[in-house]
Each structure stands twice: as structure tokens, then as C-alpha cells.
Amino acid sequence: MIEQLIDGFVIAFTVWNLLFIILGVAIGILFGVMPGVGGITALTLLIPVTFYMEPITAIAFLIGITKGSTSGGAIPAILLNAPGSSENVATARDGYPMALKGKPEKAMRMALYSSVTGDFASDVVLILLAAPFAAIALKFGPAEITAVGLLAFTLIAGLSSDTLAKGLLAAALGVFLSTIGLDRAEGTPRMTFGVIDLYDGISLNALAIGLLALSSVLSQLFDSWRTPADQIIKAKPYNRADQNLTWAEYKACIPTLFRSAYIGTFVGMLPGLGVTLAAFLGYGAAKRASKTPEEFGKGKLEGIAATEAANSAVSGANLIPTIALGIPGNIAAALLMGAFLIHGVTPGPFMMQQHGALIYGIFASMLMANAVHLVVGRAGIPIWVLSLRVPKPIILSCVVVLCVIGVYVPSSSFFEIGLMFAFAFLGFFMRKTGYSLVCLFIGFLLGPLLEHSLRQTIILYDTIFVLFTRPFALPFTVLTLFFVWRFGIYYPAKRRKERAADVDQTS
């Protein structure tokens, strides 16, 4: 393996390859910064540009975009509380409060370093495990994927929402919305009401931008409108001395970084679970492991480190099922798979045998892209901080228009713009009443996978109780039941007892 990796570096380390990696990372950060636009839009727009490139250069360029966009999305999350993509929602929890304390650059440095650390860790795992994972993943059938999907819903609902029922309700609504469109198995319309724009289902782009980005912006705009000028919480003045991230501060976050990288890598290896889940699991795990969990959400460096390491660790690990099985782990992996196919490389169990040199060249390119990401990202931070000098009403109103562009450009559909605003409306309500936006989004994203695996399970086994009898499915099923008890019964009862004790004490 080491010899193959060295050969990969020999193939990948060319001036042309390096230039395209730098360009890819820079474009990825730029697209990631724009809320609602993100790396997926960049990938979609730029895959055709790679038609005439060498396969290794093309894939390295696209991987650079993916890496750059993940950390790029953290920038608006930190500066504006308007995450660039859904995986950066958790970053805003501590990033934005830290920016309000006058330390935006420190927050962005932590986000960048965490992102690169998580990326590097998962790339190493990818290189080590791609081949062996192919053997194990072949044993994962529909029942196992169903069990994993149910666990994912329970975890995300329990970690993202203070009440499990509200989190699961949001997830159920997301799953229901995902069923609108043509049935994937039979091609018959479901709840489309004859609207052709709905035949492909509700647009993920419109839902994500409306629910996650635009609703946040609208919420902030209305808060600005209603809050008297003397009561607006202004960010503390920017002080250059406060922006340094010391080695001691980074070192203190290393356990969090590696825990989150491990979580992100594990989530990334399982198809369909996605980056957002990893980010929230990483955040939740860091909070639970912390000696000062009450400081999370108020500008804690570990909060930023946890989410960015986890969400970046997914990207490398996502390529494990993509390369090993030909099953893309998420949308970005699916787009990369499309790029592989365009360049005559068929992902799957035989990919390592037929295109081994190319694969290890891509692995080497990924490691190179991490170093490039660190340099390019670090150089860009002072530029993004300058945006703080721009009055917030200008930035937020421009983001509204960018959201419209972000939806219209891929689809050229006014219907989708209308959908985006409808989801912004829904997201606004959910924000104000404590419902989890992420649960709805995850439900929507995982709904098709869950439906597909559930239907296959029932066709194959005639019963759902196979989730308790299949050896690989059983641990996930048991974990699901455990977390339902933990989040749905144990924690609420504990909180009620604590509240009753507080009331007794004060009276």
C-alpha cells in the first residue's frame, strides 16, 4: 500500500494538478461562503468543465471544490449566523457567538484548522480501509440499511431537539415531503396534483436554501426591524490581538478533534447518513464529554472544532462506499461518481483492480488538497473578516437575492423559487417554536433511502422483525431502542425532577 501511495504521489504531484487543486479549493471556499449556493452548486456547474481534463486532474479539481466548500460554509455561519450549507448549522451555534464577542477571525481559524484535521484523518482512513470495506459492506443488505436509517433519525432527533417527540415529528414531516413526486420503484405520481415540477419530487436545493439559509436571514431581518437601535446586540469591536489561535488552545481541542473526526469518518462510511448528521453527532458528543457543557452555544472553541472536524471527516470517508461499492455516500459523492463515469472509470468493487494507479493518484491528490486548503483558507480569512465592516442590512438583503439565484440557476424554475419561500416560511415558524430544522432536513434527505431499504426488507423477508434477527442489523436496532428510551423517557423525567426540585427550593 505504501508503495502504491508513493506511486500515486508521483502521478499526482505535477504543476498542472497542483494548480487545479488550488483553483478547486479557492472556488469551493467562494461558493461555500454564499448561503444556499454551496459546494454542490459548484460541482454541478463545473463538472462539465472537466470533460477535457485528464481524469486525475479532473477528480483532484472536484475534490478541491468539495473540501473548500465545507470550510467555506462555516464563514457565513460564523460571521452572519447564516450557514452556507446544512453541515455548517452546528458551526453557527458557537461560531456566531464567538464573532459577537469580537473574535470572528479566531473562530474562522479554528474552523479551518479543524476542517483540515478532520479531512486529513478521514483521508488516511480512506486509504487504509477502501479495499477491506468493500468486503464488509457487501454484507449490508436492506435490513441493515433500514436499521441504520432508524438509528440515524433517533440520534439526530435526540441530539438536535430538546424534546424527542418534536424532533421525530419534524423528521416524519421531512420523510412525508420526500415521498412527493414519482414513486422511485414504479414511476407513478404521488401527491403531485398534476404539477410537472413536482414529478422529480420537491427540490432538495429549494428546501435546503429556504429552510436553512433564507429562514435564518429572514429571522435576523425581522429581529433588526423590530429591535430599537439602542437595543441591537452589536458585535464587540474587532481587536487584532484577540484573533490569534494559540497552539495551547488548539492542543486543548485535540481530543475533541479526533473524537469528531472518528465520528465523521464512521458516519461517512455508511451511505446516506450525510454530513449534517456527522456535524451534530460530533457536537453532541463533544458537549457530553465536556466538563463545562453549559458553555457550549456561547462561543466555545470546542464547539466549532467538533462540528467542523466531523463534517469535514465525512468527505473522505464517503468515498469508501463510493469506490468500494459504487454507492455514493451523499450528493457530493454522487456527483463525483458521475465525474468518474464521465472519465471512463466505473466505481465499484473492481475499481481498485482496474484503476489502482489512478485511485492512489486520487488519494495522493486528496492529501495534497488538504495542505492547499490550509494555505488558501488561511490566506483568505482576513478578507472575509473585512465583510464585518459592511452593515448587516446590506449583507442580509444581498443574501436574500443570492438565495433566489442559488435556486433558480440549477433549475430555471419559478416554481422552485416559490417552494424556497414556502420552506423559508415554514423554517421561520419552526425557528420561533423550537422545532428542529435539521431533523426535517435529515428526514427529507434520508426518506428515499429508508423507503427503498424498508420496501426491499418487506419484499425479501415479509416482516419488519428481521431487524432483530439479522446479526448486522440487531446492534443498530437495539441502539435505536436505547436512544428512544434515553432521549424520550429518561432525560425528560430527569429534567422534570430537577425543575420540581428547583421550584421546591425557591418556595
Add this chain to the structure above:
Amino acid sequence: MTSDTVTKSTFASGVVVALVGLLAITWLIPEHVVGANSDRGGVTPGFMPRVAAWCMIVLGGIVALNAFRAILGKTPTVAEESEENETLIFGRNEIVDSLIIAVLSTIYVFGLVKLGFLIPSAIILAGIMYCTGYRKIIPLIAISIGFPAVLEYLLWYVLKVPLPQFPLIVF
């Protein structure tokens, strides 16, 4: 602590979602999912929508029941936090804000269809900036017109992506 308005709106939303689930089970799925009523057991196209709808009914009921008990004072409310540290409240102001979003977004989309990208976007930008406290008129006008104009130019001529056009001007 969670405000009363949020507890009441939680109750209302739980009831609404449960009713939507019930409507889906009784009408939406049987009438608007082709093949939902076939006799092939659990794997018709209506299977997953039904599963999701039943989950909405049950979970909506649980959410509404918990909120109702909190309103009656039988159980203390669980102190909830927003995902993004926003204040949880849904009173009269938030209802008005929701209506404003609905009306303005409808007008904006209608404007995009009839007038293209540039004019409605410029108006929206100017309106939002003015209403949220930015009152320097000349920069306001410059940004309102300049930003969408630059975007339109970049998308049309650099990325070759057509945006909605004003019907009297064809690029």
C-alpha cells in the same frame, strides 16, 4: 423557560400536523397516490407515505398532549432552546412577520415572472435595507441596482446561465 406563546403554538402545531397526517391517510394518499390502493400488501407506492403520515398522527398527538398538559399546569414545561440560540416566542409580532413573509414573497416571485430579475430584486433590496435601518440613500440605491446588475452580468456572460428577463429587453 419556554414562553406560554411557544407552548400554545406547540400545541396548535401538534394538532395541525396530526390533522394533516389524518387528512393524508383518509384522502390525500388514497386519491392522489397512484397505485396506493392496490392489493400487493405493504409495498405499494402508498406504503411509505402512509408510514410517514401515521408517524405524524402519533407524534403530533404526543406533542400536542404534552403541550396541553403544560398549559393546564399539570406538568412543568421543558425548557427548550432554539437550534441557533434564537429567542423562542411566537406571539402577535411573529404572526404578523409570517404574514409579511407570505405576502412579500408572493409579490416578489410574481414580479420575477413578469418583470424579470433586475427590477424586483432591486426593489426588494432597497426595501429590506431601508426597513432594517440602512438610511444612506445614495449607497442604498447604488447597491440595490448595482448588486443584481453585476450578478446578472456574471451569470449571463460568464457562466452562460440565463436569468428571468424583463419582457421588453432581450439579452
